Amino acid sequence: MKKLSQLINADYTFVARILDPSTAETVSFWGNETLYPPIQYSLKGTPCEDLRCSGESCVLHNVTNEYPADQFLIDLSVEGYIGITLSDEQGEVIGILSALYCSPIPQDQVELITRYFMSFANRASRELERIKYEHLLKHQIKDLQVTNDRLQIAQQVYDFSKDGIIVTNAENEIVYVNASLEAMSGYSLTELEGRDPRVLSSGQQDRLFYKGLWNDLAYKGYWQGEFWNRSKDGELYPVFTCISKIPDEQGGVKSYVAIHRDITSEKEAQALIAYQATHDSLTGMLNRYEFNEQLDRELFKVKARKNQGAFITLDVDDFKSINDTQGHGIGDMLLQMIAKRIKDCVQDSDIIARLGGDEFAIFTEFTDMHTVEQLINDLLAAFKPAFEFEALRLRCNTSIGVSIFPQDAVDCHELFKCSDQALYQAKNAGGATYAFFTPELRVAAERHQEVRLRLADAIEQGQIEVKYQPIVNLASGRVARVEALARWTDDTLGPVRPDEFIEIAEHSGLIQPLGCQIAEKALNGLARINRHLNRPIGISINRSPQEFVELVDEYDALPDLAKNAGVPPELISIELTESLMMKDPVLAKKQLNQLKEAGFKLSLDDFGTGYSSLAYLKNFPFDVLKVDRSFINDITEDKDDYVLVKTILEMAKNLGMHSVAEGVETAGQLALVEQLGCECVQGYYYSPAVSVDELLEYIAEHFPSQLK
Ligand code: C2E
Numbered sequence: 001m002k003k004l005s006q007l008i009n010a011d012y013t014f015v016a017r018i019l020d021p022s023t024a025e026t027v028s029f030w031g032n033e034t035l036y037p038p039i040q041y042s043l044k045g046t047p048c049e050d051l052r053c054s055g056e057s058c059v060l061h062n063v064t065n066e067y068p069a070d071q072f073l074i075d076l077s078v079e080g081y082i083g084i085t086l087s088d089e090q091g092e093v094i095g096i097l098s099a100l101y102c103s104p105i106p107q108d109q110v111e112l113i114t115r116y117f118m119s120f121a122n123r124a125s126r127e128l129e130r131i132k133y134e135h136l137l138k139h140q141i142k143d144l145q146v147t148n149d150r151l152q153i154a155q156q157v158y159d160f161s162k163d164g165i166i167v168t169n170a171e172n173e174i175v176y177v178n179a180s181l182e183a184m185s186g187y188s189l190t191e192l193e194g195r196d197p198r199v200l201s202s203g204q205q206d207r208l209f210y211k212g213l214w215n216d217l218a219y220k221g222y223w224q225g226e227f228w229n230r231s232k233d234g235e236l237y238p239v240f241t242c243i244s245k246i247p248d249e250q251g252g253v254k255s256y257v258a259i260h261r262d263i264t265s266e267k268e269a270q271a272l273i274a275y276q277a278t279h280d281s282l283t284g285m286l287n288r289y290e291f292n293e294q295l296d297r298e299l300f301k302v303k304a305r306k307n308q309g310a311f312i313t314l315d316v317d318d319f320k321s322i323n324d325t326q327g328h329g330i331g332d333m334l335l336q337m338i339a340k341r342i343k344d345c346v347q348d349s350d351i352i353a354r355l356g357g358d359e360f361a362i363f364t365e366f367t368d369m370h371t372v373e374q375l376i377n378d379l380l381a382a383f384k385p386a387f388e389f390e391a392l393r394l395r396c397n398t399s400i401g402v403s404i405f406p407q408d409a410v411d412c413h414e415l416f417k418c419s420d421q422a423l424y425q426a427k428n429a430g431g432a433t434y435a436f437f438t439p440e441l442r443v444a445a446e447r448h449q450e451v452r453l454r455l456a457d458a459i460e461q462g463q464i465e466v467k468y469q470p471i472v473n474l475a476s477g478r479v480a481r482v483e484a485l486a487r488w489t490d491d492t493l494g495p496v497r498p499d500e501f502i503e504i505a506e507h508s509g510l511i512q513p514l515g516c517q518i519a520e521k522a523l524n525g526l527a528r529i530n531r532h533l534n535r536p537i538g539i540s541i542n543r544s545p546q547e548f549v550e551l552v553d554e555y556d557a558l559p560d561l562a563k564n565a566g567v568p569p570e571l572i573s574i575e576l577t578e579s580l581m582m583k584d585p586v587l588a589k590k591q592l593n594q595l596k597e598a599g600f601k602l603s604l605d606d607f608g609t610g611y612s613s614l615a616y617l618k619n620f621p622f623d624v625l626k627v628d629r630s631f632i633n634d635i636t637e638d639k640d641d642y643v644l645v646k647t648i649l650e651m652a653k654n655l656g657m658h659s660v661a662e663g664v665e666t667a668g669q670l671a672l673v674e675q676l677g678c679e680c681v682q683g684y685y686y687s688p689a690v691s692v693d694e695l696l697e698y699i700a701e702h703f704p705s706q707l708k
């Protein structure tokens with residue numbers, strides 16, 4: 001450029017490259033003894049723009065007048081302009097060669113300048129072309145690099161993917177597998193190359209499965225689903241697979257890509273969840289839900305085979321007290337041991353379950369009733385050996401209820417109900433035994449159900465009444481107290497015996513409200529009675545052990561009820577049976593002491609019928625001992641009963657307890673108990689339980705001195 005400038009005497013010379021129709025960039029710009037760096041400029045309104053159309057341009061002077069928009073020319077104070085276009089070999093304009101003069105160009109110089117320009121233009125064009133290709137090449141290299149980078153990423157995706165990847169050709173022959181697939185299958189790429197991917201399959205999928213797969217691939221272009229594959233060493237593993245068809249340019253198949261995700265752990269988790277949903281975690285037996293499900297299916301089969309089935313429920317006797325006294329840890333271990341013993345008694349084909357708590361169930365198909373009896377005996381016998389813990393030996397029994405399919409019931413729900421009723425029967429018989437369902441049990445259960453329903457209403461409506469039976473003190477010859485006895489007559493059921501409805505209340509969560517209602521009425525009744533007497537008499541109120549169990553927050557309403565009725569606690573005796581102490585000795589002691597501290601008296605009812613343990617008499621704070629009426633009944637004829645009553649009365653005396661003989665009906669019985677030193681007597685000999693008014697009439701007639 002420098003050379004050219006000198007030759008043509010120009011102030012500035014430059015070669016510019018055309019970038020696009022409106023922009024150019026100088027590649028070489030000489031002037032003022034300086035080579036300028038590249039300048040990009042807009043062609044618009046410059047002589048170069050015209051030059052592109054005409055091929056050459058020459059303005060001898062005042063060029064800035066002609067191109068007033070060309071600030072560049074103005075800035076350089078250019079007067080004259082000469083330029084020609086530069087073309088490539090195809091004749092396409094690729095650049096401009098220009099000379100700028102700061103003084104007008106002499107006309108006679110033009111030809112010379114043009115000649116120099118022409119000879120220089122060729123070289124400049126080649127140079128521009130070179131530059132152009134260099135740029136092009138740079139671009140292509142860059143593009144290649146991008147493609148290369150992408151390929152590298154793709155390879156890394158293959159290499160680092162946890163999923164197995166298989167690429168097959170149009171013929172479905174393996175052309176590539178990644179490292180994860182090699183690891184998953186145990187086969188190397190070289191072993192798999194050229195083979196059908198079916199080599200990996202476990203053979204568990206049938207032809208229909210593959211037909212569906214290829215159908216999807218053909219019509220949708222992809223398929224996804226689960227496979228069971230077999231690894232090289234023979235192990236089966238589940239995979240979730242997505243297969244995509246990769247089309248070629250003609251729309252045919254170029255290859256298939258299958259991505260296999262090993263779902264062994266998902267399957268295991270699923271299996272675990274399914275197991276947990278159907279099994280009891282403590283014993284590994286089926287749970288109630290799954291037992292029902294399986295039983296439903298089994299009944300169907302048993303019916304088809306025209307066989308019978310025994311539905312057996314077991315309920316561990318007194319498990320609650322073991323749990324409470326030994327703790328839940330031991331309780332759980334005991335249940336596991338029990339479960340194991342039950343499992344050892346049954347056959348593989350039997351269905352066994354832990355229904356919850358200490359309840360188990362077995363269903364066994366049979367053709368000969370003998371096998372069922374044998375199984376029941378085995379089960380009862382299985383509980384005989386003590387359960388051994390590290391430093392502990394426990395004994396427990398079970399009660400068993402049995403119902404027979406299809407004889408007793410034909411569906412799962414009814415069978416359950418029937419064997420439950422039988423179980424209840426076995427429990428009532430004292431446990432450690434079994435009972436078969438009978439139609440009578442159904443009648444009893446239905447009665448139970450009906451009484452329960454009506455009793456709940458009766459309690460709510462305050463329909464339970466209280467009657468009073470006098471208890472006579474033999475020494476003073478006075479009515480010393482009365483026993484409050486509950487009475488209920490239902491509109492449809494008629495009079496219901498207290499033993500019956502009390503027991504039902506105990507088993508249906510009704511005993512608490514019932515007990516409260518009775519106590520309240522009894523105390524108010526006593527207050528009325530005492531208003532007519534010159535010296536107040538006391539009252540005995542029966543209380544079920546279950547009432548203590550069901551106390552809400554251990555709050556006992558009795559002291560408040562007594563206070564409201566205006567009856568001092570000393571006049572009130574609570575009658576309890578031994579079952580309370582047997583059920584829960586710790587709770588019993590606590591509750592009884594509380595009552596004692598509040599000033600109440602305690603009577604031990606029905607003594608002689610239960611365990612009649614001396615320990616209870618010694619350890620619990622009873623004031624009164626009531627000899628059960630079953631002994632009094634035969635006391636005149638049965639020598640044994642006589643001796644027993646004698647012993648009991650002596651024992652009471654020795655322990656400093658008062659005594660009451662109940663159920664005295666005859667003068668003979670009265671004479672005997674009196675002779676044996678019994679303090680008080682109660683029974684039909686004097687009076688049955690009667691209303692307040694009737695009692696007052698009775699006292700007026702037989703004990704008039706007690707009236708005011
Ligand atoms: P219990 O506490 O032993 O009550 C005595 C039972 O013997 C009463 O039967 C009474 O009517 C009956 N009885 C009294 N004297 C004679 C007699 O000379 N001969 C005969 N054969 N029986 C006589 P009841 O009223 O039918 O009560 C039966 C059981 O029901 C009671 O036995 C008691 O365990 C329970 N019970 C009654 N009322 C209540 C109550 O308010 N609360 C609770 N928890 N239980 C009650």
Ligand code: CA
Nearest residue numbers: 483542575605
């Ligand atoms: Ca009683």
Ligand code: CA
Nearest residue numbers: 605606626662
């Ligand atoms: Ca009694």
